[in-house]
Amino acid sequence: MTTHALHTDLYQLTMLASYFHQRQHEEPAVCEMFVRRLPKNRRFLVVAGLQRALDYLRGLRFTDAQIEALREVPHLKKAMTPDFVEYLRAFRFTGDVWAMPEGTVAFENEPLVRVAAPLGEAQLIETYLLSTINHATMIASKAARVVLALGGRPALEFGTRRTHPEAAVDVARAAYLAGFEASSNVEAFDRFEVPARGTMAHMYIMASASEREAFRHYGSLFPHSTYLVDTYDTVEGVKVALDAMGTGVSAVRLDSGDLAALSCEVRALLKARGRDEVKIVVSSDLDEYEIVKLTKSGDFDVAGVGTRVATSDDAPALGGVYKLVQIGGRPVAKLSADKVTYPGAHQVYRHEGDGRISFDTLGLVDEASYEVLEATPLLVPAMRAGKPVLDDDLAKARVRCKSQLAKLPEVLRVIERSDEHEHFFEVRPSEQLTRLLESIKAARREAA
Amino acid sequence: MTTHALHTDLYQLTMLASYFHQRQHEEPAVCEMFVRRLPKNRRFLVVAGLQRALDYLRGLRFTDAQIEALREVPHLKKAMTPDFVEYLRAFRFTGDVWAMPEGTVAFENEPLVRVAAPLGEAQLIETYLLSTINHATMIASKAARVVLALGGRPALEFGTRRTHPEAAVDVARAAYLAGFEASSNVEAFDRFEVPARGTMAHMYIMASASEREAFRHYGSLFPHSTYLVDTYDTVEGVKVALDAMGTGVSAVRLDSGDLAALSCEVRALLKARGRDEVKIVVSSDLDEYEIVKLTKSGDFDVAGVGTRVATSDDAPALGGVYKLVQIGGRPVAKLSADKVTYPGAHQVYRHEGDGRISFDTLGLVDEASYEVLEATPLLVPAMRAGKPVLDDDLAKARVRCKSQLAKLPEVLRVIERSDEHEHFFEVRPSEQLTRLLESIKAARREAA
Numbered sequence: 063m064t065t066h067a068l069h070t071d072l073y074q075l076t077m078l079a080s081y082f083h084q085r086q087h088e089e090p091a092v093c094e095m096f097v098r099r100l101p102k103n104r105r106f107l108v109v110a111g112l113q114r115a116l117d118y119l120r121g122l123r124f125t126d127a128q129i130e131a132l133r134e135v136p137h138l139k140k141a142m143t144p145d146f147v148e149y150l151r152a153f154r155f156t157g158d159v160w161a162m163p164e165g166t167v168a169f170e171n172e173p174l175v176r177v178a179a180p181l182g183e184a185q186l187i188e189t190y191l192l193s194t195i196n197h198a199t200m201i202a203s204k205a206a207r208v209v210l211a212l213g214g215r216p217a218l219e220f221g222t223r224r225t226h227p228e229a230a231v232d233v234a235r236a237a238y239l240a241g242f243e244a245s246s247n248v249e250a251f252d253r254f255e256v257p258a259r260g261t262m263a264h265m266y267i268m269a270s271a272s273e274r275e276a277f278r279h280y281g282s283l284f285p286h287s288t289y290l291v292d293t294y295d296t297v298e299g300v301k302v303a304l305d306a307m308g309t310g311v312s313a314v315r316l317d318s319g320d321l322a323a324l325s326c327e328v329r330a331l332l333k334a335r336g337r338d339e340v341k342i343v344v345s346s347d348l349d350e351y352e353i354v355k356l357t358k359s360g361d362f363d364v365a366g367v368g369t370r371v372a373t374s375d376d377a378p379a380l381g382g383v384y385k386l387v388q389i390g391g392r393p394v395a396k397l398s399a400d401k402v403t404y405p406g407a408h409q410v411y412r413h414e415g416d417g418r419i420s421f422d423t424l425g426l427v428d429e430a431s432y433e434v435l436e437a438t439p440l441l442v443p444a445m446r447a448g449k450p451v452l453d454d455d456l457a458k459a460r461v462r463c464k465s466q467l468a469k470l471p472e473v474l475r476v477i478e479r480s481d482e483h484e485h486f487f488e489v490r491p492s493e494q495l496t497r498l499l500e501s502i503k504a505a506r507r508e509a510a
Numbered sequence: 511m512t513t514h515a516l517h518t519d520l521y522q523l524t525m526l527a528s529y530f531h532q533r534q535h536e537e538p539a540v541c542e543m544f545v546r547r548l549p550k551n552r553r554f555l556v557v558a559g560l561q562r563a564l565d566y567l568r569g570l571r572f573t574d575a576q577i578e579a580l581r582e583v584p585h586l587k588k589a590m591t592p593d594f595v596e597y598l599r600a601f602r603f604t605g606d607v608w609a610m611p612e613g614t615v616a617f618e619n620e621p622l623v624r625v626a627a628p629l630g631e632a633q634l635i636e637t638y639l640l641s642t643i644n645h646a647t648m649i650a651s652k653a654a655r656v657v658l659a660l661g662g663r664p665a666l667e668f669g670t671r672r673t674h675p676e677a678a679v680d681v682a683r684a685a686y687l688a689g690f691e692a693s694s695n696v697e698a699f700d701r702f703e704v705p706a707r708g709t710m711a712h713m714y715i716m717a718s719a720s721e722r723e724a725f726r727h728y729g730s731l732f733p734h735s736t737y738l739v740d741t742y743d744t745v746e747g748v749k750v751a752l753d754a755m756g757t758g759v760s761a762v763r764l765d766s767g768d769l770a771a772l773s774c775e776v777r778a779l780l781k782a783r784g785r786d787e788v789k790i791v792v793s794s795d796l797d798e799y800e801i802v803k804l805t806k807s808g809d810f811d812v813a814g815v816g817t818r819v820a821t822s823d824d825a826p827a828l829g830g831v832y833k834l835v836q837i838g839g840r841p842v843a844k845l846s847a848d849k850v851t852y853p854g855a856h857q858v859y860r861h862e863g864d865g866r867i868s869f870d871t872l873g874l875v876d877e878a879s880y881e882v883l884e885a886t887p888l889l890v891p892a893m894r895a896g897k898p899v900l901d902d903d904l905a906k907a908r909v910r911c912k913s914q915l916a917k918l919p920e921v922l923r924v925i926e927r928s929d930e931h932e933h934f935f936e937v938r939p940s941e942q943l944t945r946l947l948e949s950i951k952a953a954r955r956e957a958a
Binding site for chain 2 (some may be wrong): 081128196
């Protein structure tokens, strides 16, 4: 088990030290992670990254080397007293975590994760939790749109080279979770059993004396393969592959040019040759928008998607935040004009009708009102007293995501660009929550 | 030394196996990494990520566990013969690498890295090289724009929570390399000695009975600090900090609202109180565009920049590619209409005049023509026969970057949005290179 204790913002440690030195670090706190507003071009989120976050919490401790490193931070010098160092040495995450399991469809202002822990612990973990869940949820949410756009055709994730090498492994996992069929990333196969796919690059063809010779060599080792046909001339390349490799050609990949026109031309050629079973794989700067166009004007079976899913390029950051909602049993709220947070510990209740998601209620954890009687609570226990209790894995999350995407109402399935202020889905605060917020506002007015 | 042998696309392994089985894997090859076209909103690149790439090459080997994992990949089954497994077990990178050192300013079509190695090795390393250099160069190039926009004011990197936790460490490093003063990321301090900064979050204030009490507690442990003043009311918050902490207030941080107006108001208050030495730190969704506005209409000393530098949100992918330019001593080129690559092994020659960069010549490695007599070659030896030979580190790279940014002509320093097709800097192919390209085109025409 590795520890990522230093994968954090320095201020988490200065605050932790300050809580400790003022003896506030054990005060019971509740924090929640949520997204205030969906990014532009997103009508829903697919939650991902929880497993990595739970692994972090489980492994969290400060090694001697890490404590020595902290002593070297100029700003921390005065804080590293013997008793605080002792506290760091013994530090473990002992809190409770509730979360939406990976693959859950979520919306704005809904807690994806709720942490109940001593204040010092709840504080320290903020950065890593946000980092891992923001990144993976951003990717899964983008990938889910690609899956919807493909309407049942398989998607392959090829984006490793366009993102950080470690991020790429989690990109492959998040895309698979959201419904991609496979990834080119071999580490993701080893670590998460994400199916690995890939055949050849242009370089392979160029390193050979001819395209035909390259195909022959490749086919002698990999008898049923996808052939990359666009190194010199796409349609000619298909002919070379069919002539040289015959039934060994199970698919052809088109990676440049006018994919709509070329894919139709290639299909006609395949039909003329009686090779209806040969799949056409398209790639090259694809995303959900290009795929929607290609499904109308092109003719393909599989899409390879790289850069744009690996970077979520039309919404490259998810602004998930992590806020204190309760301290020492007292609900707290931020009341600034543009950034209201709801006080108290929350549950999200999902209402469905006719097999579709109809709306969500944001309520309190102990909510038992008529409003949520028929609804499904989305946050489930993930850790109790620092021990993982959620029986989940990537395969289950993928099934969950698929079933939730099938329940999306039509308006959320639309693949059009949209503004971040556009509103497509209703998250209603419960009456009980509304009353609590009003009472806190009234108390604040009185105090002022 | 860790190995990242599986951090690759599967097709690198299928191609490697195919080269091996056809006995082509030892053929001498030269590959180059370059960016065909600068992304929108970028007028230059700052090279970064080389150190991580060299560490990868130095540590590259297949462990027994990794070889077992490869045996499980369905597509590789037939390729994993005993002799190929033996080859993988003994695999080391034995090639030569030339590269632009980190912190170098670079442009389109210029090789950032050149690899001369046996074909199998040159092929396998493509994915990791692209991944690490694309990501770090993207971040450093964005960060350099923030540094230019600030015109000497310090920048702090706060973006960890909005990117993958491992990518965040390299974001901190790349931003520091490009001229940022510090980062909040503690792991980057431990790993790379990037100065660590940070004080308190809104949560810290909200966990206290009052803002005043929070400041008092914090100041008792950290006597000279930056106080976060906008939890309730920014200007009131400054008064509370000054009243409660006096000369302990070395800076105030404004993290919300109309930063231009608030920073001026806060400066006036500080002057009225005779506290001219107190710094004003601004943050909240800043980037180079917002900073240009704030330098005109606001009054601040330091900028904290997070999400937008950590994701390079206005150009969230760098499309660096890695192409075969020579095989078995024979220069090769891709001649498709939209994607010409220059044949042969290249050097970039930089011409300066009046202390500014004037233009670059893309020439061949052995170029000795009058054209490049006065110019500086930018690619330097980084590895020889798999051994690192470049004496460089982050501190040197940061100095190099600073000196190169100072040499940027005015047109490249402009912080305006621009289209990816706009052209701001000339990279001229040398006469010798032009002749080589023409002779290859002629030979191709003849063959066709």
